[in-house]
Amino acid sequence: MKKILRVNMTDRSYKFEDVPEAYRTLGGRGLTSTIVYDEVTPTVNPLGPYNKLVFAPGIVTGTAASTSGRISAGAKSPLTGGIKESNAGSQFPQDLARMGLHAIIVEGYPQDDKYWIMYVKWDKAAGMPKIDFLPADAYVGRGLYDVFPELFEQFGEKVSIAGTGMAGERRYLNSGIVYNDIDGRPSRYSGRGGLGAVMASKGLKFIVTDRAGSPAVPLADKAIFEEGRKKLVDALRSHPITKPGGGLNTLGTAVLVNIINEAGGFPTRNFREGQFEGAANISGEMMAQYVKERGGGRMGHPCHPGCIIQCSNIIPKEDGSELVSVIEYETTWAFGANCGIDSLDVIGELTRMTNDFGMDTIEMGGTIAVAMEAGLAKFGDGKRAIELMEEVGKGTPLGRLLGNGATLAGKALGVIRVPSVKGQNMPAYEPRAIKGIGVTYATSPMGADHTAGYTIAPENLSSGGQSDPLSVEGKADLSRAFQEATAFIDSTGHCLFIAFAILDIPSGFEGVMQECNGVLGTNWTTDDATKYGIEVLKKERAFNFGAGLSEKDDRLPEFMSYEKLPPHNVTFDIPDEELDSVFGKM
């Protein structure tokens, strides 16, 4: 019988609660957003006593379903002031699911500055997890690359870790929740939205899970599940983007660098241009070349056990030793093109530091770009960028100014060219040159977030349809459809990248629904996916409205309306009414 683990960090008490019927078919984002909507008063201070932090594995997470090791972390975001679901791939949610934990709700507020580790270990005799709280003092104020090996030493090599780094301890608005990758690195992130600071504000430094001896996740209908699983696997294995040896597997997510740069939608030097002259040097092709020539690295590294796509990587230094894992497309762009830097070695070092401190690379790169715009460094000056990151790690005033994200840095530095929505910096797609993604940035309840409605698929990748990126036509409908589908996928526990396969291959989509039916005993068809997504988005938007956000926040920054982006020399010209038509006014 699945349980919800509710932890009160005021006194470190906890209880296992039955899963309410209304929550039974919810998982991942659907569950975290529903619990936040149901339990958190939208106007609370995100770092105060009344916010709650929720972890939930997806519906099929922990089963044999391929590519489904995704965790949703949810709370009111200190970065956006709205609801946040921040999604990552790791073994951690698989552990939760295996131990029967439908969700963990962290609430309360400590009366002192002490940090704790919550150790969740499967108790075979009791048939449920056992909870212990251990002091985290030894791990406070330290980099995560130092800390993780010690945690594995303390708790054993097979545990999973969720945690917050120095960034969270300092309540940086840019602070993520870190998870270990399959080799124990602190490199998988619920990065966006400052949830690391929420976790730290509760006095919770790490959650360590040990599922050893736990039973398999129970299935309501094994046959249906297995049928669905196979259909999805077949789809993933046959789609050119997701298949083994396909684009993502061989070049990682940075396969996109040359594609998006070619399209003129690769934001360069704080969104001043849409093409970067150094793109080839920071591309997935260059990463693969490094791995091949330098040795010691790896393309096609999975973020969690059971992934077919395997789009992560380990990038080697010149001498073959490890530089960092992983450099995603977003990351190579954020520290690369957006800062005018064309060296993967510099980007790798900046990535490693960001992981070490416990932060989001997109927001961090965007902040350095804003600092460059303000004259704190020249665009392209990698050495100075690393120095700025060192300040962030030390927590100096300059570091605090940069550790709290691009929006705060822009205000503090007097920069009005800050490409953020709802306080969250834009990812690696220029909305002036790829207008559908601009609609997603503007209207997603999450703030500027490409993963919330990835219209890049039809706009640039001929997947899930075709749409001219430079055209304004139909972009509200396009974004809405992708946002709805995404809210469902984020609830299943599947990686969003299955979208390519299931949008293009109908049997793959059926397979996902059958997997869910197999786990839940439901009779969902593909139509139910959209309905499910709509319900999730409704709650998220209702929360945001209650928090004081309105359609006025569903807008791109003003400068994009009057500053023409080369090479297409276009502004963002989707009318406000079109943006409001995505979901209607709040």
Added chain:
Amino acid sequence: MKKILRVNMTDRSYKFEDVPEAYRTLGGRGLTSTIVYDEVTPTVNPLGPYNKLVFAPGIVTGTAASTSGRISAGAKSPLTGGIKESNAGSQFPQDLARMGLHAIIVEGYPQDDKYWIMYVKWDKAAGMPKIDFLPADAYVGRGLYDVFPELFEQFGEKVSIAGTGMAGERRYLNSGIVYNDIDGRPSRYSGRGGLGAVMASKGLKFIVTDRAGSPAVPLADKAIFEEGRKKLVDALRSHPITKPGGGLNTLGTAVLVNIINEAGGFPTRNFREGQFEGAANISGEMMAQYVKERGGGRMGHPCHPGCIIQCSNIIPKEDGSELVSVIEYETTWAFGANCGIDSLDVIGELTRMTNDFGMDTIEMGGTIAVAMEAGLAKFGDGKRAIELMEEVGKGTPLGRLLGNGATLAGKALGVIRVPSVKGQNMPAYEPRAIKGIGVTYATSPMGADHTAGYTIAPENLSSGGQSDPLSVEGKADLSRAFQEATAFIDSTGHCLFIAFAILDIPSGFEGVMQECNGVLGTNWTTDDATKYGIEVLKKERAFNFGAGLSEKDDRLPEFMSYEKLPPHNVTFDIPDEELDSVFGKM
């Protein structure tokens, strides 16, 4: 014939426009808020090309009406994100009125970083002002105490100055618009809301006015005006708070220190307590003692020619040389009790620095208090507070972190006890112990602002009625009535301090209406004051709603709802519905 001077800083073009009939009876706040409402799209970036900065003298400013030398500066505020009217007393608006300028509207956006002086000189032959633009390069990056004497040297001793300091040049969200006092000091401020940054964003460094030779402000009905003028003078001269030799005149606004401290409503150490053990040392009584014992200073100094109340002061150093003018109640509190500092000499030095950089003392003191809360200095450490101010002046990262106000500093430093509303730090009255002012802080379109609806009068000073400060009863009605009356008074050009006299002495109130009728040819009665105020507030709230603010922003910070304030051990317990009943939901 009155004109509106419209200046486009894109190319420094300008034109004199006829005053639209709808603007004819508007002045001061009523006029700035109406123009901002009519002309500025509420969602614009406050520091971007589409914001406008408006200056307007009050209805009776420039006439012989007593205590009426007030200027309203209006714009969308970069600090609050809403509309802002920021009010100061100086000769500047008297110059504008004498030269027939109903308002100055500054719009456009420079294409470079150059700053300009707009020189507005009465041209007797033409019967209108002549406009020249002169480079301000020589005055950029310098303290205002250095710059002002040079400006008077360049333009003559009798000119008036409005300008922005280094804070504005750096786009600090805490940057005011400075005006000279009667002796030429850079000490009169439209301090609140960051309007200095708006002015600087337009490339406008100073407006210098020379009204020499200009005619008297024309009156529609001299007899009525004169009758009204005398009634108001009589009221001001007889009310114990405003009369010569009365509380404000002999002890300055800091007469309030002991009164509010006694009431337990004197925010101490970043609003942790309601009484300060060092209150007597920073009181008006102590200032008067300094003036008497040290020599060289002055109590009862007027902020503009023609003031009867004369509540300003010049505080001497130990050797009798000038420390600073003026230390207001708000200022002695902001740098004093709120930072735990009980030395007037330190407070005076901090005040002088804040004036020098071009900032608001309330926001600056509140920011230092937040920095102290974060551990950057110990409460009470005046030496360290001065060092922090030096950083602000230098524009170091730490200085930028502190120069952008308490809300930004709180986010950057991870402090959740930030006593702000709509991003603006609270003034010197604790809303938990004086609940009516809390309603004003919460609901004023201006953010936390005591001058927007000064319920302190009935709650602590037995003026304008009587209301128990600790009681929640009737506070919505009380605040609404004061906010409405204030919006009218702020439009007349009179100092808000006439409120004591006109609320307690009916003939004084009649006198104000007669003054307005005498200037405008209207037939207003005292009932019209409220109607006028309501119209102003409606526009301000409509602008804010258009900017994305809602009733969710009409709230005090969360910590005041759960943290009990000594000595009364009270929280802020006015229900949200009561707050929403002040003006209704947006």
